[in-house]
């Protein structure tokens with residue numbers, strides 16, 4: 001029932017995990033949250049928590065990255081039932097792409113209709129500063145260009161259609177809500193919007209790569225989120241995503257800057273409170289989703 005290795009998970013496998021979780025908690029979440037590197041504090045906002053270590057959940061991969069605790073936390077936020085991944089999975093951890101995106105299908109089967117994803121990213125847009133929060137309006141899927149797409153393989157229509165549209169991947173109403181809430185909270189100076197580009201990692205980019213990605217239209221570069229977005233949209237969940245610009249991508253051969261994970265985690269700590277406030281307020285104001293992809 002719970003296959004190992006790089007086999008795809010069937011609908012029944014995902015259902016078995018979701019059903020197992022539903023027997024362990026009374027929380028019936030409508031919002032699913034994914035915490036990026038160093039942003040796990042988001043999970044601490046939930047009231048009446050019921051938490052599971054990933055190692056105790058059938059089928060779940062394990063977090064192997066510093067800054068990703070590896071806990072699935074259920075609870076309520078402003079009275080709304082939520083489930084929060086305190087730690088996500090990345091291609092560079094060696095997991096097959098279907099495995100790192102498995103939690104999205106489990107979210108769907110738990111009853112989640114809206115997914116909020118966060119990530120740490122390097123800023124390519126020269127107007128961005130470290131500490132800016134970028135609302136994702138679109139993405140560039142580099143692993144996808146090379147054929148590594150989480151939907152490759154047999155399609156199960158119970159999740160979604162064979163060829164899902166991605167031009168509407170990022171919900172426009174939620175982007176507007178984030179802008180409005182951000183302005184009200186006084187975050188206007190550091191709230192931006194832009195295009196996120198995913199690469200496989202774990203090495204950070206060369207100068208030539210950063211220059212190329214910027215020319216291609218990316219405002220920020222990272223190693224996650226896009227695969228989750230594709231699977232979440234495939235199964236009809238509404239998606240909102242934020243990048244915290246944790247470091248400036250190095251674009252200049254004279255620069256002494258060097259990207260490093262410690263700076264990523266440090267910036268996460270410094271901006272965590274505002275990021276949490278933004279999401280907290282958004283969740284409180286969200287309308288329920290009635291949008292099936």
Ligand SMILES: O=P(O)(O)O[C@@H]1C[C@H](O)[C@@H](CO)O1
Pocket residue numbers: 035036037038065088090118119120121201222223224225260261264
């Ligand atoms: O999970 P996210 O995308 O926030 O993590 C980013 C990408 C790498 O895992 C790590 C690099 O510092 O942060």
Ligand SMILES: Nc1nc2[nH]cnc2c(=O)[nH]1
Pocket residue numbers: 120121122123199201203204205221222223246247248249259264
């Ligand atoms: N690929 C990539 N991922 C990141 N995550 C946080 N910062 C960066 C970065 O500069 N590049």
